[in-house]
Amino acid sequence: QVQLQESGPGLVKPSETLSLTCIVSGSMSSYYWTWIRQPPGKALEWIGHISYSGSPNYNPSLKSRVTISLDTSKNQFSLKLNSLTAADTAVYYCAKTRGARSPLDSWGRGTLVTVSS
Amino acid sequence: IVLTQSPGTLSLSPGERATLSCRASQSVSSTYLAWYQQEPGRAPRLLIYGTSTRATGIPDRFSGSGSGTDFTLTITRLEPEDFVVYYCQQYGSSPQSFGQGTKLEIQ
Numbered sequence: 588q589v590q591l592q593e594s595g596p597g598l599v600k601p602s603e604t605l606s607l608t609c610i611v612s613g614s615m616s617s618y619y620w621t622w623i624r625q626p627p628g629k630a631l632e633w634i635g636h637i638s639y640s641g642s643p644n645y646n647p648s649l650k651s652r653v654t655i656s657l658d659t660s661k662n663q664f665s666l667k668l669n670s671l672t673a674a675d676t677a678v679y680y681c682a683k684t685r686g687a688r689s690p691l692d693s694w695g696r697g698t699l700v701t702v703s704s
Numbered sequence: 705i706v707l708t709q710s711p712g713t714l715s716l717s718p719g720e721r722a723t724l725s726c727r728a729s730q731s732v733s734s735t736y737l738a739w740y741q742q743e744p745g746r747a748p749r750l751l752i753y754g755t756s757t758r759a760t761g762i763p764d765r766f767s768g769s770g771s772g773t774d775f776t777l778t779i780t781r782l783e784p785e786d787f788v789v790y791y792c793q794q795y796g797s798s799p800q801s802f803g804q805g806t807k808l809e810i811q
Contacts, residue, residue, distance in 0.1 A: 631740075631748065631791055631802040646799040680747055688796050690738040692759065694747035 589613035591681050591695035598701050604669040605702075609681030609695055611662045615639060619684045620664040621691060622655060624677040632677075637664060638687065671702045705730055705794050709803035715811040722779040724806045726792035731772050736796025739768055739777045742789045742805075751790075752777065784810075 595607035609620070621636040635645035637655045645653050654667040668675060678699050682691040706729040716722055726737070734755040740748035750759040752768040755775060765780045779786055787810050792803040 630804040631793075633800040633802065635799075644798055648799070682747075684795075688736055690750050690753035690759075690793070690795060691740070691748070692750050692753075694749070697747050 589618075589683055589693050591683065591693060593679060593681050593695045593698040595679075595698055595700065597699060598703065599671055600704050601671055601673065601702055603671055604667055605671055605675065605700060607666045607679055607681075607698065607700070608663050609665070611664070611683075615657075615659050615662060615664075617685075619687055619689070620655075620657065621682045621684060622666045623680045623682060623691070624675075625680070625697075626674075626677045629677075634666065634668075634679075636684065636687070644687070673702050676700065676702045705732060705797050705801050707792055707794060707801055707803035709790075709792060709806045711806060712804070713807045713809060715809050716782055717811045718782050718784055720782050722777075722782055722786070722808055724777040724779075724790055724808075726770075726775040726777070726803050728773045728775070728794060732775075732794045733796050734771050736794055737768075737770070737775050738793045738795060739766075740791045740793065742791065744788070748791060779808075782808075 590612040592610045619636045622634040637643040643655045657664045678697040680697045681695045683693040708727045710725045737755045739752040742748040756768045767778045789805045789807050
């Protein structure tokens, strides 16, 4: 069974760029790899996903600031989010789906990112 | 697609039946509607996908139904561990979207 683990800084300054990595144990072939976030006490927000072939799809609300990339040689995928504000403070989850239109069937434990000076 | 869940909070007792609603701002194919359960401090867990198919290991007291813009998660014979937060999600249209959640609390 595929397992996922997020890693990255817990604290980032406003206007800076957040970089998170999701390490995947198990095969990355044929799946889609997704980032979701959840501000404290609030609902889930789909950030975007990337296919095994490396084709990304982003939420238009974040598209100008977000990049999702894949490194299959290291069995990981990454999220970069620039021009951070306090509104980007959230728990960030990585997750896996079987296709572009499939449910999120495996999740990482999540990592809290706080944007503050 | 905006998903609106109701009620925001549902107060029931163990052993009772819970009915959670998810209404979409436009029609969602039943193939692309899921429900997740989230315990405090934990990642969400997939409960139901394709409107009514239970994910692996999910007990049969959880069931899903609906079509078009109205979907329902039903939990029969509530257990103490069921009193957490539930989210619906549509994954057929981009961007994928979630409802704001329903918190199930012990009465």
